[in-house]
Amino acid sequence: MNKSVSEAVIKRLPKYYKHLKELEISGLTKVSSGKLAEMLNITASQVRQDFCNFGGFGQQGYGYDVGRLRTEIANILGLNRTYNMIIIGAGNIGRALASYKGFVNEGFSIMALFDVVTNDKRVTDNIPLYPMEELENYVNNNQVDIAIIATQRESAQEVANRLSELGVTNYWNFAPVELKLDNKCIVENVYLSESLNVLSYRMNNN
Amino acid sequence: MNKSVSEAVIKRLPKYYKHLKELEISGLTKVSSGKLAEMLNITASQVRQDFCNFGGFGQQGYGYDVGRLRTEIANILGLNRTYNMIIIGAGNIGRALASYKGFVNEGFSIMALFDVVTNDKRVTDNIPLYPMEELENYVNNNQVDIAIIATQRESAQEVANRLSELGVTNYWNFAPVELKLDNKCIVENVYLSESLNVLSYRMNNN
Numbered sequence: 392m393n394k395s396v397s398e399a400v401i402k403r404l405p406k407y408y409k410h411l412k413e414l415e416i417s418g419l420t421k422v423s424s425g426k427l428a429e430m431l432n433i434t435a436s437q438v439r440q441d442f443c444n445f446g447g448f449g450q451q452g453y454g455y456d457v458g459r460l461r462t463e464i465a466n467i468l469g470l471n472r473t474y475n476m477i478i479i480g481a482g483n484i485g486r487a488l489a490s491y492k493g494f495v496n497e498g499f500s501i502m503a504l505f506d507v508v509t510n511d512k513r514v515t516d517n518i519p520l521y522p523m524e525e526l527e528n529y530v531n532n533n534q535v536d537i538a539i540i541a542t543q544r545e546s547a548q549e550v551a552n553r554l555s556e557l558g559v560t561n562y563w564n565f566a567p568v569e570l571k572l573d574n575k576c577i578v579e580n581v582y583l584s585e586s587l588n589v590l591s592y593r594m595n596n597n
Numbered sequence: 598m599n600k601s602v603s604e605a606v607i608k609r610l611p612k613y614y615k616h617l618k619e620l621e622i623s624g625l626t627k628v629s630s631g632k633l634a635e636m637l638n639i640t641a642s643q644v645r646q647d648f649c650n651f652g653g654f655g656q657q658g659y660g661y662d663v664g665r666l667r668t669e670i671a672n673i674l675g676l677n678r679t680y681n682m683i684i685i686g687a688g689n690i691g692r693a694l695a696s697y698k699g700f701v702n703e704g705f706s707i708m709a710l711f712d713v714v715t716n717d718k719r720v721t722d723n724i725p726l727y728p729m730e731e732l733e734n735y736v737n738n739n740q741v742d743i744a745i746i747a748t749q750r751e752s753a754q755e756v757a758n759r760l761s762e763l764g765v766t767n768y769w770n771f772a773p774v775e776l777k778l779d780n781k782c783i784v785e786n787v788y789l790s791e792s793l794n795v796l797s798y799r800m801n802n803n
Contacts, residue, residue, distance in 0.1 A: 401798055405791035409773065468794045469801035487693030493773070494793060537796065561800050563793060567615065567699070577803060579796035581789065584699060585611035587769060588674045590743065590785035591705075592607055594767050595675035597783060 396444045403441060404468055406431050411461035423454035473498040474536040476563075477529070479550050481506035481520055484565050485541035489518050499537070503529060530557040540564040602650045609647060610674055612637050617667035629660035679704040680742040682769075683735070685756050687712035687726055690771050691747035695724050705743070709735060736763040746770040 410430045414422055424438040431438070442448050445467055448460055465471060478485045481504045489501050504520045521529060529535075538554045540547050540562055547566035554562075555572050562578045564570055567585075570578050616636045620628055630644040637644070648654050651673055654666055671677060684691045687710045695707050710726045727735060735741075744760045746753050746768055753772035760768075761778050768784045770776055776784050 396802070401795055402791070404798060405788070405794035408794065409791070467798065467802070469797035470794070474797065483693040483696040487689040490689040491789075493790060497790070497794075499793060499797075536800075561796060563796055577796065577799045579792055579799070581787070581792050582611070583697075583787065584703070585608070585615070586785055586787050587700060587705060588611035588614065588676070588703075589607055590767060590769055590783065591675035591680065592610060592673065593783045593785070594742075596602070596673070 400441050400444055403431060403433075404464060407441075408461065408464045408468060408470075411457055411464065414457050415461055420457050421454045422457050422460070426454070470497050473500065475500055475502050475534050476537040476539055477502055477535050478504045478539040478541055479506075479523075479526075479554075480541035480543070480546075480566075481508070482541065482543075485539070488539060488541065488565075501539075502533065502535075505529075526553060527557060530554065530559060535559050537561045537563055540566050540570070542566055544568050606647050606650055609637060609639075610670060613647075614667065614670045614674060614676075617663055617670065620663050621667055626663050627660045628663050628666070632660070676703050679706065681706060681708050681740050682743040682745055683708055683741050684710045684745040684747055685712075685729075685732075685760070686747035686749070686752075686772075687714070688747060688749075691745070694745060694747065694771075707745075708739065708741075711735075732759060733763060736760065736765060741765050743767045743769055746772050746776070748772055750774050 407427065410427065411422070424435040424442075428435040428438045439447070445463070448455055448463055476499055478489055478501060481489070485504060485506070489504055494501075501518055504518055505523055505526055506520060507523050509520050509522045535554075538551075538559045538561070540551060542550055544566050547564065547568045548570060551562060551564075551570045551572055555576060560573075560576050562570060562572070562576065564578055564580045565583070567582055569580070570576075572578065613633065616633065617628070630641040630648075634641040634644045645653075651669070654661055654669055682705055684695055684707060687695070691710060691712070695710055700707075707724055710724055711729055711732055712726060713729050715726050715728045741760075744757075744765045744767070746757060748756050750772050753770065753774045754776060757768060757770075757776045757778055761782060766779075766782050768776060768778070768782065770784055770786045771789070773788055773790055775786070776782075778784065
């Protein structure tokens with residue numbers, strides 16, 4: 392389904408969802424495409440066009456029903472289910488993600504951390520830290536929906552290969568490499584250095 | 598300068614830079630637009646078009662000089678200078694960024710952390726942690742090129758307002774809010790939840 396949805400629209404969906412949650416918390420029950428457009432810094436016609444990809448969500452004269460629209464977009468984003476995640480790499484980023492509470496409410500749970508070094512005692516509210524040798528055993532015996540790659544750049548591809556052979560198809564990658572994996576694999580990257588370099592570009596070219 | 602450079606090109610510049618560093622490390626001295634295109638998963642003509650925004654970088658018959666191209670793109674990205682950064686919010690993300698060594702080599706240094714709570718002893722290789730009351734005093738007496746916002750969502754805007762009044766114009770924002778600041782301010786966002794939601798979208802719509 393939704394094969395033709397553009398990258399730009401996909402990237403806006405979480406923004407709609409975030410703003411609709413805020414509106415719902417603030418007690419608003421109806422919202423216009425104009426108001427949503429303003430929140431996302433796009434045009435009202437772009438909002439309606441975006442929503443047309445998903446059947447339009449039945450805007451009425453007074454606008455969209457906030458709760459219903461939030462639910463529909465949550466469903467499209469796959470937030471109507473839960474995800475078991477493991478983190479490979481218990482360095483600074485891996486540990487920060489393990490301790491971060493913000494994802495759990497949306498159904499994303501960190502089940503385990505893996506690292507070559509497991510004697511670091513700084514870990515992490517009840518999330519077990521396993522040695523890398525346990526990876527195969529763990530993945531074979533537990534549901535792993537998403538693997539978070541938080542290793543050093545040098546190890547990332549090898550770790551992803553191991554996971555892919557075990558049947559893990561979904562990757563949230565924080566290592567500064569482009570993972571080369573099967574076409575059936577889905578990789579979403581967070582490249583912190585690139586983001587920082589875009590900032591420094593703007594600082595020097597504005 | 599470079600006023601007309603598109604967002605897409607700006608976002609590709611750090612990717613070119615990253616790949617050129619790798620090529621340089623691997624000992625390659627010349628690279629074709631076709632090879633760069635392959636590395637970025639775009640077309641060779643797109644590469645040449647991107648580079649035209651910056652004068653073309655003088656491709657010769659055998660391609661670009663790797664070292665020279667890396668240096669030129671580094672300069673465009675503002676990586677020929679250093680940046681003093683402070684982090685507001687010493688939670689999981691703030692501490693992870695403070696401990697992360699990956700930025701320092703490119704000239705980005707974390708000078709200080711600020712938080713409302715300063716009695717947490719988990720801190721961070723030689724980076725001082727100050728109470729929020731010290732923010733004004735610190736910024737008035739030290740060069741702050743970039744403020745990293747790693748607070749709770751509820752505090753992010755207020756903290757950014759304080760910094761903006763102190764004359765800080767550049768923000769790397771990890772809080773899940775869109776900061777509303779002066780037009781002269783530059784904000785680059787890292788929205789982890791949005792990235793994770795794009796991943797879950799693809800998992801459910803591929």
